[in-house]
Amino acid sequence: MQSSGSQPPSTPSEPSGPEITAAPSKRGLPRRTLVIIIVAIIILGAVGAFLFVYLGTGSVLVTSNSQFIPAGSSTSFTATVTPPSFVSVNSIQWNFGDGQQQAATGTNPSHSYSNPGNYYVLATASLSNGKTSDNSQGLFPVQVGDPPLPANPNPFGVARSFGILSFNKTLSSPGVPFVATGGHVAFVGVVGQAPKFHYDVNVDALRNTWTNYSWNVTQIKLDFGDGSAAATNGTGNTAYPSADEPTIKSTHNYTNGGVIVATLQVTTGNFSNTQTNGTPNWAPVAVGQTETTTVGLTVAIGSYAPLTYSGAVIKPGIITSVEQVTGGYTTLDPALDYESTGFEVISNIYETLIAYNGTSTSDFVPVIADTVPTVANGLVTPDFGNYTFHIRAGRKFSNGDPITAWDVKYSITRTMLFNSGSPFPNGWIISQFLIPPTFVSRLTTPAGCKYGDPGCSLDGPLTFSTVYNSITVDNSSQTVTFHPFAPVPPLLFDEVIADPLGGGIVDHLWLEATGPKLTWNAKGFLDYENYSALKNYVPAWRNGAVGSGPFVIDYVANPDSVVLKPNPGYVALPGVPAATVNKVVLQYVADPATRELALEAGQADIAQITPAHFDVARRLQGLGLIRIQFNPTLNEIWWNFNLEIYKSAVGSSTNPYGNQVPPNFFVNMSMRKAFAYAFNYQQYFDQILGNKKFNATFGIPFNGIVPKGMVGYEDLSGMNVFDMVQARTFYNQTAWVRDHGRNTGFTIALNMEQADTVAREAAAAWAQNLQQLGPNINVLIKPISFEEMIEDSVPHENPMGIYFLGWLADYPFPTDYTLPMLYPADSPVTSPSPDGGTYPNANGYNIQYLAADPNGTDQVATSRQIRAWIDDSLVKNATNLPAVVSDSQKAQEAFARLWLWVPAYQQYTFFTFRTWITGMDKELNPVLGGTDLLYNLLTKPSSTSVSAASVGTGLGVSYTPISLIASSAPWARAVVPKGESRLAERGQRG
Known part of the structure; x- marks a missing residue:
């Protein structure tokens, strides 16, 4: 800047006017003085700038070695303090968000969290300039499980x-x-x-x-x-x-x-x-x-x-899924579990020999095997009687043990031996092809007698030879060969062997290190079967796992949660990617409002919203917080009649749900018809399930067990009629009214999963109609946990009178529905292991039981026909698809005429998830049932560096019509979702 004294005089440009005498000019400052002034100004500016910086606060960024820990454990934090120049940090005051504070001179404290919760950490640094600096505008989040x-x-x-x-x-x-x-x-x-x-x-x-x-x-x-x-x-x-x-x-x-x-x-x-x-x-x-x-x-x-990442993400690299579950899983043992909560965990930590290729239901990729066997490559014999799998070299379990052919034989042998267990084993899926009588428990001695008859017992040598010889191993070539007792089409066998329930491969060394060893002789096999009973479950097998999948168990807190972390040694394969997130937290929450609030607040990344609260999902979508994706399924849900109600009696009884009727109350078909005609199907679909209420499709009617969209489907839903006149007519014809008079009432309970508010509302509406059948009828609404419902479903010991449960397919073929749901037992009345399907065994649907009851003799002949048709579809006609379809449809029609259930709906599910979750479109394989997720297919921003990157805003509802279920393959290869074959407790999961 120049001094004004050095500037030349200005020359005015205006016209000249009267002469003005200029005043004498002032004397200019000496040059030396000007320099001193300039220097002083510079010094003052520098001092000001220095003081401005020195007296500033700088910044603090808090990070941690883990944003998720279980309660009772600790994590370390780091405070990166960036102070002003020439300023040092004296100390740091930590507030860990859980009510605990700590003063420290270092920047890396460790803190133990005693209680579960969602916490935010504040670090305040005291600086040498007397100021403080903190991360108040970026509090660090910690989730404690x-x-x-x-x-x-x-x-x-x-x-x-x-x-x-x-x-x-x-x-x-x-x-x-x-x-x-x-x-x-x-x-x-x-x-x-x-x-x-x-x-x-x-x-x-x-x-x-x-x-x-x-x-x-x-x-x-x-x-x-x-x-x-x-x-x-x-x-x-x-x-x-x-x-x-x-x-x-x-x-x-x-x-x-x-x-x-x-x-x-x-x-x-x-x-x-x-x-x-x-x-x-x-x-x-x-x-x-x-x-x-x-x-x-x-x-x-x-x-x-x-502190947020990649836009609005609070906890990068951690997926929290809040699921509608009560009671947690039954077991994490793939040889025993048969319900959808456990299935989801098992599917993420165990691998099978082969797996479905993406969303296809007819194409497979090799996983533990290195090749999918076919007749063309010589690994399937032309008669479909032998299937050979070569084990992939170098594949390891999560603990580092190599996967061998012997692990495969050991794992599948356990599945077959455990088939006689409780409450619902999955072993029938593979046993039906490898064990001639279908169920191991029917291998009896003397020859020809039935297990449970006086003098009959399991034939140890025959059990051993049949099971042992069904699978052979060549340790030198690392191949394992399955020998079905009758020809099985390759597609059907591939579907069965790809099911993690029964087909998940477990490290046999870990099994033997944590539980009883399987002794490979007749006595050893029979002894080992004892561990399939619920009361004898081995804790390490029930709550632990050593598989080879993309995730391993971090820890379990059943019934509240399961936490998964990536398998550190996992090697991705084509079609089977590795995990991209650091943690998956599965939280089981019954209360629907809590799940919704967690999703809205960002505490949950994925949360199940029920159809009854679909307006909440739409509101969150409208706010730009979530996406909604509909999923095709072949899931079916219905009301089961139990023909043998445990601990139930007229008047006072010890039944835990208050049932006060004879145990055989529902053996009488007229009673079942009366109850079925009293169910208002239209009200259920329009208002309770919400199709009309929300102008969306959450379900469609069905009757006949093979679902729409799959080969063998037959629409029998025309039998689902609400008619109170017919209901009262059939009620007046019942054995109950005949024996007790019309004015004598009874008490019956309706059981449903505790978290299923839609089923509760349906039960309440049905109860109102049932109480109009006659005087003094009392209907109780008894919600229970899913686990309790499963554990109740033991032959001869099921205390539920009517209960709401369904089915998600194990494999896409009619027999996966007809055998477990329609196949009546034909066993001695008191047999501890009846030879029927999953639901018939639990519900007392036994031909000999009906024959022994005067109220059931009219159903014996039809039941024998149903059993014969299903037997033919399993063996004689197994490779003849038109014959299988014919057998299945005959069985469905006959079963529907017995009124052994009240069909509710075939399910349409939807996922609701935060916009930062990607990959959900890869979860559309109906074999997953639209309820369970493979978390290695999902991604969430995982960087712990702060980023201004925005999250995508495409928020339109992604909807896949149900017709797409059959579009990826011919009718003979249509899809089926997983679940109640894993028993389905979750009508919906978001």
Whole structure:
């Protein structure tokens, strides 16, 4: 800058005017003075700039070696402090978001989280310039999961329950859980899973004395974390039944700023007691027999914001899927599990010899085998009598053990031996081709007698030789060959061997290191079968796994959650990619509102929203938060009639669900017809399921077990008629009215999965109609956990009268439906292992049982025909598709005329997931049933570096019409979804 004294005089351009005498000019400053002034200005500017920087705050970025840990474990944090120049860090004050704080001089503290929850971490650095710097605009998120199960869980079950604490984003102040001072949070607190500690023992049969061992929730308490009074529901000494757990919904105002933790405590109490002449009632016992759990949720009041990645992603690399499940899985043993909750876990941690190729249901890729066997490549004999698989060289289990042909033989042999187990084994799927009598339990001695008859027992030598010789191994060539006892078409055999349930390959060295060894002789085989009974499940096999899939178990906290992590040694294969995320957290949450709130808040990436709440899904989609994807399925759900109701009697009974009818109440066909005609199908589809209510298709009618879209389908839904006049007519013709008179009522319970609110509503509507059949009819609505429903389904010991359950296919062929659902047993009435299908065994549908009951003799001949037609489709006509279709359709028509069920719907499912999840379009193979996911097909931003990248905004509903189920293959190869072959407890999963 130049001094004004050095500038030349200006020359005006205006016209000249009167002369003005200029004033004498001022004397200019000496040059030296000007230089001093300039230097001083520069120095002052530099000092100002220095002081501006020196007295600044810099920045803090918090990271961790893990954003997810189980409760009771610790994780390390790192604070990267970028202070101003010439400034050092004196100390760091840590707030871990769970109510715990720590002052440290270092930047890498370790912290242990005691309670599950969602927390945010604040680090505040004290600087040498007297200032502080923090990460208030990027609080670091930590997800703490439920604590792992102990190595040897209590055989009675789990006595404690964890709560789930969330918030209603719509009813809270903007930004929740980050709210301005004076803002409010609308909390929602629920019980995650009811205690599973329920067990009855008849301690004195003569006096009808029972000891009822049970734990129940007694109280739920919400602490807001700011010192104000807690909100409480429950007195602490009154038991809440599992179908009616206490909840808390409370909106709280926060007047003071800070990072605090809100907590939810759930208290359970011991209500075990002994009672004579009746079902035990809950009654409090000694004080102190309680358990209390706590979950937490960080709330930040003031000017705070979360650290996000790739746009709005909160927890990169962690997929949290909140699923509609109660009771957790039954077992993680692929030789035993037969339900969809366990199937999902098994499918992600175990591999099969071959697998479906993408969404195709007729094309396969080799996995543990290195080639898909065919007649052309010589690995299938032309008579379809031998199938040889060569084991892929170098393939290893997750613990580093090599996969051998012997592992394959060992794994499939276990599946066949465990087929006689309980409650629902999967072994029939492969056994039907390898064991001549279909079921191992029918290999009896003396020859020709039936297991369960006096003097009959399992034939050890015959069992051993039949099972052992059905699979041969060549250790030198590393090949394993299956020898079906009758020809099996290659497509059908491929479908069966690709099923993880029964076909998952387990490390036999791990099995023998953690449980009993399989001894390869007659006695050893019979002894090994004992471990297939629910009461004898081996804990390590039930809750652990060593497979070769893309994931391994991080830990299990059944019935609340399962956590998976990538298999570190996994080698991707064509069609079978490796995992791309660091963790998969499967949370089992019964309460529908909690699942929806978790999805809206970003605490969940995927959450199941039921059809009844489809308006919630549409709202979240409209906000740009989620995508909706409809999925084709061949899933079917129905109401089962149990012909042999355990512990049920007229008047007072010890039945756990309150059934007070004769055990054979539903043997009488007129009673079944009366109940079926009282079901309002149109109301169910239009308003309860919601097709008309939401102008969407969540299901279609069916009758005849083979679903629409699959070879062998026959539409018998015209039999599904609501007619109360017909219902009363048939009721008046029942044996009950004949024997007791029309004015004598009864009590019957309807059981459904606890989390299925749609089924509850359907049951309530049906109950109103049933109570109009005659005077004094009492219908109870009894929701129970899915696991309890499965464990109830034991031959001769099933206490449910009517229950809502369904089927998702094991393999796409008619026999996967006709055999497990329609095939009646033909066994001695008291046989512990009847030889019928999955549902007939559980429901007392046994030809000899019907023949022994005067009310069932009219159904014997038709039942024998059904059994003969299915037998033909399995053996004589197995390779003749038109004959299989004919046999299947005849069996379906005859079964429908027996009115052994009330068909509800064939399912359309939909996924609801946050927009940052990609790959969901790869989950459309109907063999997955539209309910279970392969998480190695999904991606979520996994970078832990902050990014401004935006998330895609394509939010249109992706809908695949049901007609596409059959479009990828001819009718002979149409698709089938997985599940209730794995029993389907989840009508929907988002």
